[in-house]
Amino acid sequence: MAEQVIKVERLTKRFGDFTAVDEISFEVNKGEIFGFLGANGAGKTTAMRMLCGLSIPTSGAASVVGFDVYEQTEDIKKNIGYMSQRFSLYEDLTVIENIKFYAGIYGLTKKQIKQKSEELIDRLGLHSETKKLVGALPLGWKQKLAFSVALVHEPKIIFLDEPTGGVDPVTRRQFWEMIYEVSAKGVTVFVTTHYMDEAEYCNRVSIMVDGRIEALDAPRKLKEKFNVSSMDDVFYLLARGAKKAAI
Amino acid sequence: MRTIRFLLQKEFRQILRNKTILAVVVMVPIVQLIILPLAADYEVKNVSLCIVDNDHSTYSQKLIAKITASGYFKLVDFPESYRDGLKLIESDKADVILSIPSNFERNLIRDDTQELFVSVNAINGVKANLGGAYVLGIIREFNSVIRTEWIQAPRFSNIPVIDIAITNWYNPYMNYKIFMVPGILAVLVTMMGGYVSALNIVKEKELGTIEQMNVSPIRKHHFILGKLIPFWILGMIVLTIGLTVGFLIYGIVPEGKIGLIYLFAAVYLVSVLGLGFLVSTYSETQQQAMFLSFFFIMIFIMLSGLFTSIDSMPQWTKVITWFNPVTYFIQVMRMIVLKGSGFMDILPHLLKVAGIGLVLNIWAIRNYKKTS
Numbered sequence: 001m002a003e004q005v006i007k008v009e010r011l012t013k014r015f016g017d018f019t020a021v022d023e024i025s026f027e028v029n030k031g032e033i034f035g036f037l038g039a040n041g042a043g044k045t046t047a048m049r050m051l052c053g054l055s056i057p058t059s060g061a062a063s064v065v066g067f068d069v070y071e072q073t074e075d076i077k078k079n080i081g082y083m084s085q086r087f088s089l090y091e092d093l094t095v096i097e098n099i100k101f102y103a104g105i106y107g108l109t110k111k112q113i114k115q116k117s118e119e120l121i122d123r124l125g126l127h128s129e130t131k132k133l134v135g136a137l138p139l140g141w142k143q144k145l146a147f148s149v150a151l152v153h154e155p156k157i158i159f160l161d162e163p164t165g166g167v168d169p170v171t172r173r174q175f176w177e178m179i180y181e182v183s184a185k186g187v188t189v190f191v192t193t194h195y196m197d198e199a200e201y202c203n204r205v206s207i208m209v210d211g212r213i214e215a216l217d218a219p220r221k222l223k224e225k226f227n228v229s230s231m232d233d234v235f236y237l238l239a240r241g242a243k244k245a246a247i
Numbered sequence: 248m249r250t251i252r253f254l255l256q257k258e259f260r261q262i263l264r265n266k267t268i269l270a271v272v273v274m275v276p277i278v279q280l281i282i283l284p285l286a287a288d289y290e291v292k293n294v295s296l297c298i299v300d301n302d303h304s305t306y307s308q309k310l311i312a313k314i315t316a317s318g319y320f321k322l323v324d325f326p327e328s329y330r331d332g333l334k335l336i337e338s339d340k341a342d343v344i345l346s347i348p349s350n351f352e353r354n355l356i357r358d359d360t361q362e363l364f365v366s367v368n369a370i371n372g373v374k375a376n377l378g379g380a381y382v383l384g385i386i387r388e389f390n391s392v393i394r395t396e397w398i399q400a401p402r403f404s405n406i407p408v409i410d411i412a413i414t415n416w417y418n419p420y421m422n423y424k425i426f427m428v429p430g431i432l433a434v435l436v437t438m439m440g441g442y443v444s445a446l447n448i449v450k451e452k453e454l455g456t457i458e459q460m461n462v463s464p465i466r467k468h469h470f471i472l473g474k475l476i477p478f479w480i481l482g483m484i485v486l487t488i489g490l491t492v493g494f495l496i497y498g499i500v501p502e503g504k505i506g507l508i509y510l511f512a513a514v515y516l517v518s519v520l521g522l523g524f525l526v527s528t529y530s531e532t533q534q535q536a537m538f539l540s541f542f543f544i545m546i547f548i549m550l551s552g553l554f555t556s557i558d559s560m561p562q563w564t565k566v567i568t569w570f571n572p573v574t575y576f577i578q579v580m581r582m583i584v585l586k587g588s589g590f591m592d593i594l595p596h597l598l599k600v601a602g603i604g605l606v607l608n609i610w611a612i613r614n615y616k617k618t619s
Contacts (some may be wrong), residue, residue: 090257107249
């Protein structure tokens with residue numbers, strides 16, 4: 001039995017009368033690439049924010065790397081990386097300044113910071129761009145950099161919220177290579193996406209509709225279960241039933 | 248401590264790269280201190296006066312000469328009649344009409360009494376009030392002069408006179424610039440603390456970078472200090488530039504200790520930074536933050552006693568001024584610069600501003616949530 005790093009039970013978030021996340025339950029295993037799918041407004045980001053300690057649930061229970069999402073949000077934050085939908089590096093700082101800043105606030109030592117930033121720049125091949133302002137980089141590079149920065153403190157889980165939105169196919173492919181790389185090192189990857197080809201890359205995917213998880217399994221098994229040939233069709237079958245999502 | 252160092256480094260890099268902020272810090276105090284004290288002069292000059300002289304006598308000429316020689320008036324016209332004079336007021340060419348009746352001189356000598364008619368355009372209340380008062384003052388003096396001319400060697404004065412001698416303390420020449428510059432400087436420091444800081448924090452909300460801070464293990468008070476310290480320093484720089492400009496252009500040297508100004512400003516900035524920070528926790532966009540800050544700072548400045556005297560405000564607005572840090576800063580600036588007040592004199596103000604700062608900052612810290 002694999003170690004479970006995320007355990008969620010009947011987790012719910014309500015904003016007034018609106019139930020954004022409605023009693024969802026699932027587990028994520030260590031080192032797994034867990035795809036979190038759903039139409040716009042299905043509640044993916046809200047659910048992810050609760051798991052990151054950014055938002056306190058209304059009811060239900062959840063633990064992330066063994067820490068409770070109600071009481072131990074700051075402990076969770078030490079152990080996870082998070083890349084939000086919106087680009088979150090400082091555009092008016094250079095590449096190297098961003099790396100060093102984030103490494104610094106996660107408490108890495110001077111030596112670690114130096115070593116990490118060299119390693120990171122090597123891997124991304126950004127040697128000639130280190131002194132460029134991040135705002136001047138193309139989007140694909142920005143996203144790869146943001147991903148690497150989110151990993152700079154070697155978290156146990158990385159949460160990626162639509163990391164490849166608006167990115168070209170080649171860069172997307174490279175991005176997923178990076179995801180596989182960290183997954184192979186034992187880092188759990190929790191990723192939301194709208195691209196169904198990306199869903200196929202995940203070990204398991206869940207599909208959210210109207211705040212509920214309607215399906216959760218390996219892509220291959222889901223296709224068998226719904227008797228269709230692609231994840232696209234699975235998604236379409238499930239999401240079509242949504243009351244509020246506009247598809 | 249290390250975390251704060253990283254935050255400060257980041258903040259200063261961003262500020263130094265932002266040309267607009269740098270311009271605001273350096274240029275705004277210089278330009279404002281050059282322009283505003285000249286505009287915010289309470290003395291009313293160049294009151295446009297027209298005189299309807301129906302008498303054309305020696306005495307009426309004397310009176311007119313006396314009025315024009317005072318320097319407060321600009322004689323625009325001698326209309327034929329009062330009716331023509333009113334037309335000048337209607338078309339905004341004149342502020343005051345002085346109407347001298349026919350037989351002014353004759354009646355004055357024969358009957359020992361005469362009436363003059365002064366009519367004032369009160370659209371600009373300040374100008375009208377002072378302009379009217381100036382005219383009356385000059386006429387009164389004219390009156391007493393001609394009376395003394397007539398009374399030949401009196402054995403005793405039949406007009407009892409109480410002569411009032413006025414000494415203007417602390418600003419003997421009633422130089423408004425000396426009065427205004429410390430006040431304006433206080434306002435500039437307020438803007439830096441209460442405005443620019445709020446915008447900076449909300450900008451991070453807009454860009455989404457604050458989310459990345461909130462999802463990191465960085466402590467709440469580290470984040471806050473990392474934001475407040477840079478603007479505290481900028482506020483002190485604005486103050487320094489302002490004091491320098493005050494000295495170089497207006498020759499203002501504080502009577503009291505400069506260190507005392509800095510001590511008070513140091514505490515005061517914490518208090519207005521608290522306001523800026525509080526505003527930022529309630530706003531989602533820079534636009535909201537701007538309107539919210541503008542609302543508070545506008546009221547604070549209007550009620551600060553910078554332009555108008557707090558003593559003449561109604562009781563309920565006076566109560567508001569007790570909670571207005573800007574009031575205390577302007578008072579303290581004027582006390583130290585003009586009067587040379589010492590530490591014990593400003594201590595009550597210092598404690599009140601510290602109290603306001605404590606409340607605002609605690610409120611802001613409680614309202615800033617890493618987890619919503």
